[in-house]
Amino acid sequence: MNYWDTSALLKLYLPEDDSGYFLDSVVASDQPLVSSAIAAVEMLCAVYRKESVGDLKGGGALATYQKFVGDCRAGRIVLVPCGEQVFTAAEEIVRLAFRRARPVMVRSLDAIHVASALTARARVMVATDTRLRLVAAMAKLKLMP
Numbered sequence: 001m002n003y004w005d006t007s008a009l010l011k012l013y014l015p016e017d018d019s020g021y022f023l024d025s026v027v028a029s030d031q032p033l034v035s036s037a038i039a040a041v042e043m044l045c046a047v048y049r050k051e052s053v054g055d056l057k058g059g060g061a062l063a064t065y066q067k068f069v070g071d072c073r074a075g076r077i078v079l080v081p082c083g084e085q086v087f088t089a090a091e092e093i094v095r096l097a098f099r100r101a102r103p104v105m106v107r108s109l110d111a112i113h114v115a116s117a118l119t120a121r122a123r124v125m126v127a128t129d130t131r132l133r134l135v136a137a138m139a140k141l142k143l144m145p
Contacts, residue, residue, distance in 0.1 A: 002144065003117035004033045005127035006042040009077070013043075013064050014050060018128075021145060025126070036086070036116035037079045038109060043068050080116040089115035093139060100138075110135045117141060 002025075011022040026033065044065050051061035071077045080086065090111040097104040097111075110132045117125055118139060125136035126144045133143050 001031060001034060001120065001122045002029070002124040002126050003113075003120060003122035003141070004035045004039075004077075005113050005125065005129060005132055006035070006039045006046065007129040007132070008126040009033070009035060009039060009043060009068070010046055011128075013068060014047070014056070018145075022126070025144070032075055033077045034117075034120050034122060035077060035079055036113050037082050038112055038116075039079060040068070040072070042109070078120075080120050082112060082116070086112060086115045086119050089118050093135065097135060097138060104134055104138055105131070106135050107131060114139050114141065 008022055010016075011019045012026065044061075047056065047061040047064045050056045051058070056064065068077070072079060090108075093111045093114050094106055097106040110129075113127075113132060114125070114135050117136070118141075123142055124144055125133070125141040127133055127136065128145075137143060
């Protein structure tokens with residue numbers, strides 16, 4: 001199972017140079033995308049940020065977010081709830097990150113994303129965020145792309 005971070009999910013809804021790669025990955029898979037419940041808030045913030053700087057036309061943020069919510073409701077995207085199991089796993093990820101000889105400067109939401117992936121038993125992290133990819137690799141998740 002592949003876990004999708006918001007950095008990759010966003011490319012499915014807003015055209016970017018590498019969006020085609022991510023769209024092809026979705027088409028090639030018969031499984032729903034899996035992400036954390038926090039992805040919904042991250043997606044909402046990202047699309048409104050894009051609208052506020054003019055990358056989306058007025059009303060584009062709401063329309064884009066509604067498409068995302070529709071995909072979640074239809075089961076094309078499954079959001080892992082942020083419960084005790086995820087938070088316990090996130091605590092362990094933070095401890096591991098800072099106990100290393102060269103500590104990984106893990107961010108809180110990255111720890112939650114990686115913990116959500118592990119809780120969902122994902123084997124692959126689909127993400128473009130460099131620091132998140134470092135944390136995911138530390139947690140032994142295979143990275144795409």
